[in-house]
Amino acid sequence: MSNDPNESEMPYDSCEDIGTPLNVQLCAKYKRSFAYITMKDRLPIILTQVIDHMSREKENIVNEYGKGALEELKIAIGKISKLKNELQTNKPLILLEGNASDVTIWNAFLKQLKDEEGNDPRWFHSAWLATECYMYRRLREAFELTDTLTSFDPFRSKKQAALLDSLGTINVLCTYVKRLVEQQNCHCSTDIKNEFMKLLYVDLWGNRCDLSLSGGEKVLMEEDPLQKIGQLTEYILIDEAEKVWNTLAVNREKSDVIVDMVLDNAGYELYTDLCLADLLVTFSLASQVRFRAKVLPWYVSDVCIPDFQWTLQILSNSENSEVSALANRWLGHMKSGKWVLCADEFWTLPHVFNQMQNVDPTLYQELSNAVLMIIKGDLNYRKLTGDINWEPTKPFSEALSGFRPTNIAALRTLKADTICGLLAGQAEDTAAKSSEWLISGQYAVVQYSSL
Ligand SMILES: O=P(O)(O)OC[C@@]1(O)O[C@H](CO)[C@@H](O)[C@@H]1O
Numbered sequence: 001m002s003n004d005p006n007e008s009e010m011p012y013d014s015c016e017d018i019g020t021p022l023n024v025q026l027c028a029k030y031k032r033s034f035a036y037i038t039m040k041d042r043l044p045i046i047l048t049q050v051i052d053h054m055s056r057e058k059e060n061i062v063n064e065y066g067k068g069a070l071e072e073l074k075i076a077i078g079k080i081s082k083l084k085n086e087l088q089t090n091k092p093l094i095l096l097e098g099n100a101s102d103v104t105i106w107n108a109f110l111k112q113l114k115d116e117e118g119n120d121p122r123w124f125h126s127a128w129l130a131t132e133c134y135m136y137r138r139l140r141e142a143f144e145l146t147d148t149l150t151s152f153d154p155f156r157s158k159k160q161a162a163l164l165d166s167l168g169t170i171n172v173l174c175t176y177v178k179r180l181v182e183q184q185n186c187h188c189s190t191d192i193k194n195e196f197m198k199l200l201y202v203d204l205w206g207n208r209c210d211l212s213l214s215g216g217e218k219v220l221m222e223e224d225p226l227q228k229i230g231q232l233t234e235y236i237l238i239d240e241a242e243k244v245w246n247t248l249a250v251n252r253e254k255s256d257v258i259v260d261m262v263l264d265n266a267g268y269e270l271y272t273d274l275c276l277a278d279l280l281v282t283f284s285l286a287s288q289v290r291f292r293a294k295v296l297p298w299y300v301s302d303v304c305i306p307d308f309q310w311t312l313q314i315l316s317n318s319e320n321s322e323v324s325a326l327a328n329r330w331l332g333h334m335k336s337g338k339w340v341l342c343a344d345e346f347w348t349l350p351h352v353f354n355q356m357q358n359v360d361p362t363l364y365q366e367l368s369n370a371v372l373m374i375i376k377g378d379l380n381y382r383k384l385t386g387d388i389n390w391e392p393t394k395p396f397s398e399a400l401s402g403f404r405p406t407n408i409a410a411l412r413t414l415k416a417d418t419i420c421g422l423l424a425g426q427a428e429d430t431a432a433k434s435s436e437w438l439i440s441g442q443y444a445v446v447q448y449s450s451l
């Protein structure tokens with residue numbers, strides 16, 4: 001039993017004082033896992049911040065959502081407080097209420113989520129992926145069941161601040177991208193490849209900006225991203241960017257070349273996604289980019305439809321003429337159909353990706369029509385590789401366990417204790433440099449799996 005005085009009050013009955021065993025799904029019952037730290041400390045902090053935000057902003061919320069919102073705010077705060085208590089006292093996960101389209105799938109999932117002894121699922125004793133996704137879905141339920149707050153996003157102000165706090169870096173990147181795409185005819189294919197690689201790495205490191213990991217604390221971007229990527233090469237543990245380029249180059253200027261970009265965080269990361277997507281359509285590496293956003297507020301900073309639309313709008317109204325011009329160019333891509341914004345329920349279900357073909361065959365089929373899926377971020381990587389504590393040298397394509405709708409590029413900064421595809425000894429060498437290498441966001445991978 002730990003000597004943590006707080007812990008003795010919490011019934012973490014059979015949490016084991018070990019790390020996650022090999023080839024087992026990440027779970028908070030292993031006290032030396034990031035799952036345990038997340039469940040015990042990080043998620044309660046995020047829920048507390050939501051409650052504080054709602055209390056502090058109640059007048060503004062009532063102004064925006066109507067006076068009926070005041071009473072419903074109080075009820076929602078009560079539900080979120082109850083959710084936090086259930087989590088902290090390791091209670092069984094209860095079924096979702098309401099008739100939202102995903103409730104049936106969620107509840108079927110929860111009913112099969114028994115533990116080894118066939119007991120009901122609990123926060124510290126069921127798969128971390130399931131319980132953390134469940135927390136965000138229960139948070140959504142607190143608003144979904146109201147009359148006035150059904151569209152309330154408790155993370156909206158944080159996501160908007162994440163963009164506004166990065167305007168310095170955005171301005172620098174904008175100057176570079178605007179000049180690049182406006183001189184589109186004076187670049188030979190070598191140039192285009194070089195520019196693609198630069199924006200791919202800028203997009204990769206944009207994933208460091210994640211408010212879930214930071215527990216909602218601001219993540220400021222202040223430097224020149226193009227300079228910065230040159231200094232970060234050593235932190236890319238696996239770099240298959242060349243294979244990503246080759247998949248695009250071989251299909252360049254063909255018709256019907258679709259690239260799906262599965263988005264992660266709003267703010268600066270989304271801006272880097274848009275910059276990369278502009279290069280893809282401008283230099284005919286893709287005839288269409290389909291952005292895959294979330295249908296509900298997710299892991300604090302993930303992109304929902306309103307966040308995407310707000311980002312384009314706020315930038316198109318920027319006082320900086322270059323930022324405004326580039327954003328208007330992007331609104332043009334949306335209007336022309338070169339860019340499409342999609343939101344699919346699957347990305348906010350608890351399922352790992354190799355279950356997609358059964359759970360959402362339509363989405364799987366759609367993705368199969370793309371030449372490439374660019375999958376952003378840590379949570380998506382965890383779902384992609386089954387959220388299993390693989391041997392670090394497990395080949396990436398094997399870890400996908402049969403999920404292969406098309407060619408896949410995963411761009412991830414490491415923020416959870418699972419990895420695959422490393423060379424022999426690479427995990428040990430990196431751990432010797434930084435004990436937090438798997439969870440700090442300091443290291444990254446660009447991993448590729450061909451169809
Ligand atoms: O997917 P993202 O935004 O890159 O990271 C999501 C994250 O912050 O949330 C989970 C832990 O709470 C981990 O997957 C990771 O640390």
Ligand SMILES: [Mn+2]
Nearest residue numbers: 264265299302
């Ligand atoms: Mn995220």
